[in-house]
Amino acid sequence: MPPLDLDIGLGTSGLDDPDECTDTVAAALAAGYRHVDTAQMYDNEAAVGEGLARVFADPNRDVDREDVVVATKVHPDNLAPDDVRETARESLDRLGLDRVDLLYVHWPIRTYDAAETLPVFDELREAGLTDHVGVSNFTPDLLREAREILDSPIAAHQVECHPRFQQPELRELAADFDHRLVGYSPLGRGEILDDPALVEIAERNDTAPAVVALAWSLARDVVPIPKATGDHVRENLQAREFELSASDLDAIDALEPGDRKIDPDDAAWNR
Template structure:
């Protein structure tokens, strides 16, 4: 699996997402993902599956240094003391000595960004997380974190797929050598039935979903974390990394509507800010 470097980390460019896989049902799914070759696992306290992810990792027999594990603090816990409690709880559930990346899951409306990032930096300095990052920041917030607070942001995780334009954010992050981690890379399943992606897929002997993933991995500085419960789909997503798109493919995907955002909780920031 191709990797991307950020700070002292190297991240597999194709990871395994675990959103909407709560409880014990998640464990066999993650076990399967690890068996077929995933080494980058993405979870969060809000997903309610960190214990299942931890059990799958513990039973895998894979050396800890060969794994890249991300978890996240929920936006309701963004006070320094609450962050520490949330982190300790996550680490305990995962049964790990450290995580590779600890992220702010969503910014809160009253976030004291400097205090929050200082707390995360403290966890990094203690060796409890190898790096820190943010998710779902708009341009104003990411610039504040990187340029004003000068936090050591290792990654920024946002919704990104062939139907949503993230070019401005991607250009900014590339300029700062910060990878963009694309969640919902299949647009919550919509990519699998898109006619344009399916046509490109037939040309490559691939599915529409595989083309959506290949398109993300075709871009410098982008990591993708699709989720898949079925082993066949897990393998199919991994195989997408082998697809080589050409300019005709890229142009066809570029012509798709790019204004479709599907993750819009009421606490989301103003995206155009």
């Protein structure tokens, strides 16, 4: 299996209305996205699958299934071995797919046991139900542990990452370990869009602060997966073509770190 090729993706956390979710996924693929991210926890895999099916079934489409990276994540309650096996197949049924490109451990908490959970992800990959294995919200130590246990290479590590929560250690480990770092909440749940540094750069370059934030992620080898609806779906793609100057990158790198926007709900993550 060749290495996973990931571009800016559509995040679907919070797309709770099924019709809106389906329409957004279809619009994103039409706009040029080729990476769609969902999870059992989001309770929208069926709606995501409807959006995918709408595009793939269109006789005038220019998007084939093989063009799109579809990722989902196993819920922290479902990480016991038999539950991984069962619920991963249920995810495929909801998505209307015979495989996903990337299957993540969503959080290493609750029913997660590295020695018991991770070999099942190898098993599912060997069975052809996923092309690649990923992890999400792992600390550096848990990441190293997972690498020791998995036979499959870790293709991606998904974490919160944005200009006010830059994850320098995990970015360095991604480079060292040769996996992609995928950044969720790359716009800080909207809270960083009023940041004076981002606003100034955006105004000077006649673009949006969101484009600046996403361009920073791409420049720092982080794959952003912003949730977007409406006009923002297309706007966010402008980050592919927008190149920050070295001085602008330095200014963003120097921002004071803020609090993470998504907190684990189980203290075991901090063990």
